Amino acid sequence: MHIPSLIERKREGGALSSDDIHALIAAFTCGEMPDYQMSALAMAIYFKGMSTEETAALTHAMLHSGSSLQWPAGSPPRVDKHSTGGIGDKTSLIIAPLLACDGLWVPMISGRGLGITGGTLDKLESIPGFRTQLSEAEIYRVIEAVGCAMIGQTADICPADKKLYALRDVTGTVPSIPLITASILSKKLAEGLDRLVLDVKYGTGAFMKTQSAAQELADSMVRTGNALGVRSSVRLSPMSEPTGEAAGNALEVAEAVRCLKGQGPADLEDIVLDLCAAVANSPREVLKQRLHSGAAWTKFQQMVAAQGGDVAALERMESVHYAPVIQELKADRSGKITGMDARSIGQAVLELGAGRSRASDPVDFVVGVDRMMKVGMDVSAGQVLLRIHARTEAAAATASLLIRQGIQIV
Numbered sequence: 001m002h003i004p005s006l007i008e009r010k011r012e013g014g015a016l017s018s019d020d021i022h023a024l025i026a027a028f029t030c031g032e033m034p035d036y037q038m039s040a041l042a043m044a045i046y047f048k049g050m051s052t053e054e055t056a057a058l059t060h061a062m063l064h065s066g067s068s069l070q071w072p073a074g075s076p077p078r079v080d081k082h083s084t085g086g087i088g089d090k091t092s093l094i095i096a097p098l099l100a101c102d103g104l105w106v107p108m109i110s111g112r113g114l115g116i117t118g119g120t121l122d123k124l125e126s127i128p129g130f131r132t133q134l135s136e137a138e139i140y141r142v143i144e145a146v147g148c149a150m151i152g153q154t155a156d157i158c159p160a161d162k163k164l165y166a167l168r169d170v171t172g173t174v175p176s177i178p179l180i181t182a183s184i185l186s187k188k189l190a191e192g193l194d195r196l197v198l199d200v201k202y203g204t205g206a207f208m209k210t211q212s213a214a215q216e217l218a219d220s221m222v223r224t225g226n227a228l229g230v231r232s233s234v235r236l237s238p239m240s241e242p243t244g245e246a247a248g249n250a251l252e253v254a255e256a257v258r259c260l261k262g263q264g265p266a267d268l269e270d271i272v273l274d275l276c277a278a279v280a281n282s283p284r285e286v287l288k289q290r291l292h293s294g295a296a297w298t299k300f301q302q303m304v305a306a307q308g309g310d311v312a313a314l315e316r317m318e319s320v321h322y323a324p325v326i327q328e329l330k331a332d333r334s335g336k337i338t339g340m341d342a343r344s345i346g347q348a349v350l351e352l353g354a355g356r357s358r359a360s361d362p363v364d365f366v367v368g369v370d371r372m373m374k375v376g377m378d379v380s381a382g383q384v385l386l387r388i389h390a391r392t393e394a395a396a397a398t399a400s401l402l403i404r405q406g407i408q409i410v
Contacts, residue, residue: 001020001023001024001027003024003027003033003037004037006020006024006041007037007040007041007044010041010044010045010048011044011047011048012048013048015051015053015054016050016054016057017057018053018057018060021054021057021058021061022057022060022061024038024041024061025058025061025062025065025160026061026065028160028163028164029065029159029160029163035167038163038164038167039167039171039173042164042167042168042171042173042176042179043171043172043173045173045176045178045179046172046173046175046176046179049176049177049178050178052220052223052224052227053227054178055178055181055182055220055223055224056224056227056228058178058179058182059181059182059185059186059189059224059228060228061160062158062160062161062164062182062183062186063158063185063186063189063190065158065159065160065161065186066156066157066158066159066160066190067136067154067156067157067190068157068189068190068191068192069107069136069139069140069190069191069192070192071105071192075105076103076104076105076147077104077105077194077195077281078104078105078106078107078191078192078193078194078195079099079104079105079106079193079194079195079196079197079279079280080106080107080108080109080188080191080193080195080196080197080279081095081108081196081197081198081199081275081276081279082184082188082196082197082198082199083198083199083200083201084184084198084199084200084201084206084207084208084214084217085113085117085118085201085206085207086117086201086205086206086237086239086242086243086342087116087117087118087205087239087242087243087247087342087343087345087346087349088118088242088243088244088245088246088247088252088342088372089117089118089199089201089243090118090120090123090243090244090246090252090253090255090256090259090268091199091243091268091271091272091275092108092110092120092150093120093123093124093150093252093253093256093260093300094256094259094260094264094268094272094291094296094300095272095275095276096108096148096149096150096300096303097148097260097296097297097299097300097302097303098260098272098276098287098290098291098296098299099148099276099279099280100146100147100148100299100303101147101290101295101296101299102276102280102281102282102287102290103147103281104147104279104280104281105143105147105148106143106147106148106149107139107143107148107149107151107191107192107193108120108148108149108150108151108191109151109152109153109157109187109188109190109191110124110132110150110151110152111152111153112152112356112359113355113356113363114355114356114357114358114359115350115355115357116205116343116346116347116349116350116355117205117206117207117346117355118247118248118249118252118349118354118355120150121150121152122249122354122355122363122365123249123250123252123253123256124150124253124309125249125365126249126250126253126317126321126365127253127304127309127310127313127314127317128309128310128313128320129308129309129310130304130307130308130309130310131307131308131309132150132151132152132307133151133152133154134149134151134154134307135154136154136156139151141306142303142306142307145302145306146299146302146303146306147299148299148303149303149306149307150303150307151307153187157187157190158186158187158190160186161182161183161186161187164179164183165183177216177217177220178220180217180220181217181220181221181224182224184221185221185224185225185228189225189228189230193230194230194231195230195231195232195278195279196225196230196231196232196233196279197232197233197234197235197275197278197279198218198221198222198225198232198233198234198235199234199235199237199271199275200214200215200217200218200221200234200235200236200237201214201237201238201239202214202236202237202238202239203238203239203240203342204239204240204341204342204343204344205239205240205241205242205341205342205343205345205346206239206342211236211238214236215236218234218236221234222234231279233278233279235271235274235275235278237271239342240339240341240342240375241339241340241341241342241345241374241375242340242342242345242346242372243267243268243271244259244264244265244267244268244372245265245370245371245372245374245386246368246369246370246371246372247345247346247349247354247368247369247370247372248349248352248354248366248367248368248369248370248389249321249354249363249364249365249368250317250318250320250321250365250366250368251317251318251368251369251370251389252368253314253317254317254318254370255268255370257297257300257314257315257317259272259291260291260294260296260297260300261294261297262291262292262293262294265374267374269288269291272291273287273288273291300314301314321365321366322366323366323367323389323390323391324390324391324392325388325389325390325391325392325393325395325396326387326388326389326390327387327388327390327393327396327397327400328384328386328387328388329384329385329386329387329388329400329403329404330382330383330384330385331379331380331381331382331383331384331385331409332381332404332409333381333409334379334380334381334409335378335379335409335410336376336377336378336379336409336410337373337374337375337376337377337378337379337385337407337408337409338375338408338409338410339375339406339407339408340372340373340374340375340406340407341405341406341407342406343406344402344403344405344406344407345369345372345403345406347402348369348388348398348399348402348403349367349368349369349399351395351398351399351402352364352367352368352388352389352390352391352395352399353367353391353395354367354368364391366389366391367389367390367391367395368389369386369387369388369389369399369403370386370387370389371384371386371387372385372386373385373386379409385407386403388400388403
């Protein structure tokens, strides 16, 4: 293999064979291919793209750069959901136990938040004692006992993706459809899945700003997933306003608990049921019944207990993580809400401390916003639009100014 020749071929728009791609990823993972050459290849892919066959080969090579979960013959179908991230997107906390109630196994490997989009692991770790880092033996034990586990990526899963993403992050090659597709799917397929549903967001609070860009990514991921033998489907979700009524780690867990009891906001319940129905054995109406019967809530408590979490804390998350300052943001006029900009709210929540700008940053479980009113609602002057949970009065005031810029009432 002559690496410069392969880089040049892709630079000129040529196709790389499956063998070429597997050899490149193997060399990069073990250190034989230097970072500067992989950076050059990533930039060539950024500009010239990849065919479905190339993207599938890249995904397969990254998937097999490390270990993957192996399941015994005759075990239930393994299913999962992946979201491209959004503000207030706590759907995973509800989806995993709900699908487990359907007799499916849900080995959900999730990530941490970076930028304005929150991470599922950060939300889970606001539950006292909850362990997101499990050994493979522990993952199998929890799945067999409960039917679902929500965990972080182990050191042995997709090491090529970790190395490649670190390079993409500093070389301007993150927004590449083939590279995004391979990064997402390699980690998901390492779970040993049979079915996968993808929740691709678009709008001000999403990575993909336009519906057409989201559709392009969705099509790429569905084609690649199906090419690799995993039944894949997609839901495009607008992210012009936050999902549900809360954004912030502990506040989102509290809202997820309400949804698991059948008492969640309508928009949150709708997206959960749509995503579950795409991979479940049962129809949407049966899934809705399980949500409202408390079956999913019971399953969630079992999973939390199995992963070391304090089950008793789940119904008092807002007191376990009580903010020193809770400030109401009120409407300055009467009318109809026509905008609750997800990006403004997400940026405010990030600056309050609920997210991280760098991977090494800590997160504050306490802060965020809740009781958000939704677009389309009628309000009166002085009515509370949302509550800001902050560490200081100054932080709350700064968040208030930022959020108000994104609220439109006519």
